[in-house]
Amino acid sequence: MQENEILTYAKSWIKEAGEQIKKSFQTTLNIETKSNANDLVTNIDKETEQFFITKINEQFPEHRILGEEGNGDNLEDLGGVVWIIDPIDGTMNFVHQQRNFAISIGIYEDGVGKIGLIYDVVHDELYHAVKGKGAFFNDLPLKKLNEVSVSEAIIGLNATWVTPNRRIDPLILGTLVRDVRGTRSYGSAAIEIAQVAAGRLDAYITMRLSPWDFAAGLILIEEVGGVSTTLKGEPIQLLQQNSVFISKPGLHKSIVENYLKGKEW
Ligand code: IPD
Ligand code: CA
Ligand code: CA
Numbered sequence: 001m002q003e004n005e006i007l008t009y010a011k012s013w014i015k016e017a018g019e020q021i022k023k024s025f026q027t028t029l030n031i032e033t034k035s036n037a038n039d040l041v042t043n044i045d046k047e048t049e050q051f052f053i054t055k056i057n058e059q060f061p062e063h064r065i066l067g068e069e070g071n072g073d074n075l076e077d078l079g080g081v082v083w084i085i086d087p088i089d090g091t092m093n094f095v096h097q098q099r100n101f102a103i104s105i106g107i108y109e110d111g112v113g114k115i116g117l118i119y120d121v122v123h124d125e126l127y128h129a130v131k132g133k134g135a136f137f138n139d140l141p142l143k144k145l146n147e148v149s150v151s152e153a154i155i156g157l158n159a160t161w162v163t164p165n166r167r168i169d170p171l172i173l174g175t176l177v178r179d180v181r182g183t184r185s186y187g188s189a190a191i192e193i194a195q196v197a198a199g200r201l202d203a204y205i206t207m208r209l210s211p212w213d214f215a216a217g218l219i220l221i222e223e224v225g226g227v228s229t230t231l232k233g234e235p236i237q238l239l240q241q242n243s244v245f246i247s248k249p250g251l252h253k254s255i256v257e258n259y260l261k262g263k264e265w
Helices: 003-026 043-057 089-099 172-179 191-197 211-223 248-262
Strands: 031-033 041-042 064-066 083-087 103-111 112-120 125-130 132-135 154-157 182-184 202-208 227-229 243-245
Touching: 003 043, 003 083, 003 112, 041 043, 041 089, 041 125, 043 064, 043 083, 064 191, 064 211, 083 089, 083 132, 083 154, 083 191, 083 211, 103 191, 103 211, 112 191, 125 191, 125 211, 132 211, 154 172, 154 191, 172 248, 191 202, 191 211, 191 243, 202 248, 211 227, 211 243, 227 248, 243 248
Parallel strands: 064 083, 154 182, 154 202
Antiparallel strands: 031 041, 083 103, 103 112, 112 125, 125 132, 202 243, 227 243
């Protein structure tokens, strides 16, 4: 894989797409709902996905694309080079706040994460990683993650999971919330995973994400020595929905041992 060449194109396309998204702030959005009333998609999500598909097809016709809005390829495996794209992660923030959303792109070769990019458009903050070469924030290297105790940790967690819901007993994560120093919820899984990679959050926990939400983030996390598993401690499956638990390594172990082990959900 021509990593440098692919990275150069991906960075320039992500910035160009970001400019287009910012221009859309002056226009009237066409907003639709998907799986439920709070699952939003706009014409800009779709146009941004299409922008990447056109560019990738022109430049790298042999690469395949898995995009959230479904205009890429129908993938049943991860053979060859696959771009996994969330054109706007945090669409609710995009619609309501015009900030706090990101473009997320994970590039895999035969199922192995090679290049990850997460671009927080409005803050002009680009996180990227190349397998074996480190992770970067606006091109400055990110440090390996240090350790932190549960009582000094700040974790990313959506309030949904500590109120009655269909996926987990709220008391399980509620007990963890009681014991940590603080919780944060940014409304964009990609940004939250990037914040863990940058050491601004110590862990991120959520009960259900799709491949485009975490594809780029997993590559960043690996490069800074973090751990990514499902909440059961199992490997994350790239082509399906998973619960996701991303953390500094020691903190991951303490949370599994003290809060999750032996619990049923
Ligand atoms: C959503 C965001 C949100 C997470 C949801 C995702 P979308 O992605 O990442 O933070 O809690 O599970 O679906 O729909 O805005 O691309
Ligand atoms: Ca999206
Ligand atoms: Ca998403």
